[in-house]
Amino acid sequence: MSSVADASLSTPDRQRFPLLRALLADPFTCVALILVTGFLITAVFAPWLAPYSPIKIDVLHKLQPPSLAHWFGTDHLGRDLLSRVIHGARTALTIAMVSVAIAGAIGLLLGLIAGYGPRWLDAILVLTFDSLNSLPMIMFALAIITVLGAGTGTLIIVIAATSFPSYARLIRAQTLALRNSDYILAERLLDASAARIIFIHLLPNVVGPLIILLSMDIPVVIMVEAGLSFLGLGVRPPTPSWGSILYDGYTSIRAAPFMVIFGGLPLVLATLGFTFLGEGLRDYLDPRLQLRRPA
Amino acid sequence: MSPLLAVEDLSVSFARGGLLNRLINPFPLPSFNVIDRVTLSLMPGETLGLVGESGSGKTTLARTILGLVQAAAGRIAFEGRDVKTQADFRAMRRRSAMMFQDPVASLSPRLRIGTLLTEPQVIQGVPMPDRRAAGRALLALVGLPASFVDRFPHELSGGQARRVCVARALAMKPHLLLADEPTAGLDVSVQGDVLNLIGELKRELGFAAIIVTHNLAMIRHVSDRLAIMYLGRLVETGPTQDVFSSPMHPYTATLIQSEPIPDPRRRGQNPAVNGEIPSVFRRPSGCEFHTRCPIARDRCKAEAPAYRKIGADRMVRCHFPLETGGQEREAFSRASTNQRGN
Amino acid sequence: MTGALAARDLSVRYETQHGSVHALRHVDIEAHPGEVIGIVGESGCGKSTLVTALANLLPANARIDGCISWNGVDLAKLDAHRQRLLRGDEIALVSQDPMTAFNPVLTIGDQLVDFQHHRKDIGRARKRARIAAMLGRVGISDAERRMQSYPHELSGGMRQRVAIAAALLTDPGLLIADEPTTALDVTMEAQIIHLLRELRREYNGIIIVVSHHLGVIAELCDRVYVMYAGEVVEGGEVDAIFHDARHPYTQALLACDPARFHERLDRLPTIPGVLPNLTAPPCGCVYAPRCDRAFAPCGTIAPPLVKLSASHVARCHAVTP
Numbered sequence: 001m002s003s004v005a006d007a008s009l010s011t012p013d014r015q016r017f018p019l020l021r022a023l024l025a026d027p028f029t030c031v032a033l034i035l036v037t038g039f040l041i042t043a044v045f046a047p048w049l050a051p052y053s054p055i056k057i058d059v060l061h062k063l064q065p066p067s068l069a070h071w072f073g074t075d076h077l078g079r080d081l082l083s084r085v086i087h088g089a090r091t092a093l094t095i096a097m098v099s100v101a102i103a104g105a106i107g108l109l110l111g112l113i114a115g116y117g118p119r120w121l122d123a124i125l126v127l128t129f130d131s132l133n134s135l136p137m138i139m140f141a142l143a144i145i146t147v148l149g150a151g152t153g154t155l156i157i158v159i160a161a162t163s164f165p166s167y168a169r170l171i172r173a174q175t176l177a178l179r180n181s182d183y184i185l186a187e188r189l190l191d192a193s194a195a196r197i198i199f200i201h202l203l204p205n206v207v208g209p210l211i212i213l214l215s216m217d218i219p220v221v222i223m224v225e226a227g228l229s230f231l232g233l234g235v236r237p238p239t240p241s242w243g244s245i246l247y248d249g250y251t252s253i254r255a256a257p258f259m260v261i262f263g264g265l266p267l268v269l270a271t272l273g274f275t276f277l278g279e280g281l282r283d284y285l286d287p288r289l290q291l292r293r294p295a
Numbered sequence: 296m297s298p299l300l301a302v303e304d305l306s307v308s309f310a311r312g313g314l315l316n317r318l319i320n321p322f323p324l325p326s327f328n329v330i331d332r333v334t335l336s337l338m339p340g341e342t343l344g345l346v347g348e349s350g351s352g353k354t355t356l357a358r359t360i361l362g363l364v365q366a367a368a369g370r371i372a373f374e375g376r377d378v379k380t381q382a383d384f385r386a387m388r389r390r391s392a393m394m395f396q397d398p399v400a401s402l403s404p405r406l407r408i409g410t411l412l413t414e415p416q417v418i419q420g421v422p423m424p425d426r427r428a429a430g431r432a433l434l435a436l437v438g439l440p441a442s443f444v445d446r447f448p449h450e451l452s453g454g455q456a457r458r459v460c461v462a463r464a465l466a467m468k469p470h471l472l473l474a475d476e477p478t479a480g481l482d483v484s485v486q487g488d489v490l491n492l493i494g495e496l497k498r499e500l501g502f503a504a505i506i507v508t509h510n511l512a513m514i515r516h517v518s519d520r521l522a523i524m525y526l527g528r529l530v531e532t533g534p535t536q537d538v539f540s541s542p543m544h545p546y547t548a549t550l551i552q553s554e555p556i557p558d559p560r561r562r563g564q565n566p567a568v569n570g571e572i573p574s575v576f577r578r579p580s581g582c583e584f585h586t587r588c589p590i591a592r593d594r595c596k597a598e599a600p601a602y603r604k605i606g607a608d609r610m611v612r613c614h615f616p617l618e619t620g621g622q623e624r625e626a627f628s629r630a631s632t633n634q635r636g637n
Numbered sequence: 638m639t640g641a642l643a644a645r646d647l648s649v650r651y652e653t654q655h656g657s658v659h660a661l662r663h664v665d666i667e668a669h670p671g672e673v674i675g676i677v678g679e680s681g682c683g684k685s686t687l688v689t690a691l692a693n694l695l696p697a698n699a700r701i702d703g704c705i706s707w708n709g710v711d712l713a714k715l716d717a718h719r720q721r722l723l724r725g726d727e728i729a730l731v732s733q734d735p736m737t738a739f740n741p742v743l744t745i746g747d748q749l750v751d752f753q754h755h756r757k758d759i760g761r762a763r764k765r766a767r768i769a770a771m772l773g774r775v776g777i778s779d780a781e782r783r784m785q786s787y788p789h790e791l792s793g794g795m796r797q798r799v800a801i802a803a804a805l806l807t808d809p810g811l812l813i814a815d816e817p818t819t820a821l822d823v824t825m826e827a828q829i830i831h832l833l834r835e836l837r838r839e840y841n842g843i844i845i846v847v848s849h850h851l852g853v854i855a856e857l858c859d860r861v862y863v864m865y866a867g868e869v870v871e872g873g874e875v876d877a878i879f880h881d882a883r884h885p886y887t888q889a890l891l892a893c894d895p896a897r898f899h900e901r902l903d904r905l906p907t908i909p910g911v912l913p914n915l916t917a918p919p920c921g922c923v924y925a926p927r928c929d930r931a932f933a934p935c936g937t938i939a940p941p942l943v944k945l946s947a948s949h950v951a952r953c954h955a956v957t958p
Contacts, residue, residue: 555852
């Protein structure tokens, strides 16, 4: 329902899909949204979109340059590169988004508790964050894999566990800056519960930078996944991932440079897409950054 | 009639250095009283003006009364009962309200005005069938258009945000309102609006108020009694009219004289006081005002004056209070003129 | 007689995404050497835009019409280089918050030496001596020690004194003090007013004091311009403005000041209504929607500037000389 506004005080109209409208208003965010949506659709419908099986080996046609039959060419085992890139999107996005989401949620919660909770709890949590941060990721991954075995699930656990401390520290710093602000004091005076203050008043004001960071970290995680997969600590070999395509490409970069290009291109586009989307979201989430009417 | 709020010997000290420093440092830094033995009482329905310059501790005192700052010593009683534990403070806060100096900063920035206005009711579990309608009713109470329910705090002007804060403070019909600089940053044509609104609602709802301010021109029209603070201590209290017509503490007198008069025919010749307010960390010996006082004598440097009662309803912390028309008053005006001359 | 500084039919508008904001419209002011000019008005009245225009510091999206003449030179038509020279030498600005006027990592002495960079003719030692003398003039007793301090080590009142000293170092012909006492406590405010009043005895340039505080204006100024919604609605000798105000807005503004009443008032006077929208200023009198004396022409015809006496003018249909 729209309320009646008097002439001199124009109220912003309540529109449908305000988030989408705001995001599409900015050309960069618009491009980002198209890219991210494209990758998501590719990931979801990979089996239907891919022209060939991504794991079918055809050594006779290895390292074929791009052609009508194989748009992206074939790799050193003769697998269709386009199909591997399409299926790789599924692997990359699943791992990146799930692990970043888990890490973000844990970081957000623990950061808020550390920032707003009692000081002794803060001390314990900060110690925990720093200890986890100091673990070398590869060693940690090796240790976890020894216990759980390699695979997608393990990869997600490793990435989430090593990246949430930095998110938590960011949120904690933001929360500390806000805990003595006037509006939090005002809420305390209204006798608002700690949960209410944390989730209604602190969370929306600290989550903005986290969302940008998470969005920008998704491509980093895709790279990490690629690196770990290359070391044999991530996705098992026949499963296609952008990382493994890239690393396969490096080994035959002189014979078939197109492999690195087509393996790297989605990574670059995903990085741009998620980064711009993060910035667009930040602008939307902080109403103070929106252009104000002239006074 | 028993007082609504009684504060006795309330002190707040800021320890210097962190906990670890205090535990292991063999030469611990002494702690300082930013509020020092303040005694106040407030009758139901009364308006007290708490006046002082920046650094006088008036905001800290207001926050301590509601338990936002922890007191080091002293006693607070609200509606006849001692307020000691966190539960006591919570119970007291349910029957009191505070308005902050910066109205926009005291409203949660991501929530809409309608949500913010009805938050006190939601927190205290008051049943509300239609939250938007309740928000509109509160906006109407403070004279703002109903369309404001969908606005964000940063979209309001200073005066509008003040009104929202008034509505929010008074939504639960408190017995006590603490207002910190309720007119800071407002234009003179708007500040009257906000004060009239508080005055009207006060007559209607009958709450008592403490108004923290440095604006003397404003406070003389809205308060019944005044308490003047200097460096965390009360230096004078009394009925507003009496304090303005015959200030007893030289500091009060200099404050009143310093106020610029909007009349070019009555230009003050010279400033009533020189020097600056000292830091609480380096409190002067004896009477802390002696460094700036135009009539300070030797005794003032050595001996701290007691906070004593003069007449029926006035208290003053001065060895040589200015009596109406008496010798001291003449000495004061002479001394301050001489001091200004140099 | 033409003053050293004069603005004639000066209009400034800001081009924004939401249209042009007509922040200043048809402003005429003049100031003569040795005068203290007060510009008073509430927020949104355009007083900041006016002084920024006088100091040539308007942002890039501002468009100026009319002329600002300074000793016969039209400032708006000067090229950027000469504008900058003029700004450094002739025009000095003291802002509301002196903390932001200083670089926090340099000592006061170093910054004040820097302010004299255009004086190639005198050496560093001589510059420091000038600073010490100037700090003494603004009432800072231990000037040598203060020159070693950093801005944050000074109190608000002290910083404002230093800011005034810095402004006077270049011996400007025009000193603009924008809300010089707003950030200060009342006892410091009285001291800064006193200081400015003392300084004008030896200073023979123009001082412009901008304030929303009627008391400060009454204490300091010789002539006053009252602004409302981007226009000068009344101007005249300070005594005429405070004791014989003719424009309804000036009268209402004066009536609102609680400092004028010594007896307790149950209701403080206010001015009902809101400022007009400056993206589309009303075609008649800007104050008509809030004016209790508005009559037929006020809503449609912009009132002329009525000359009431040699120096007293008011922009209102209801006043007659």
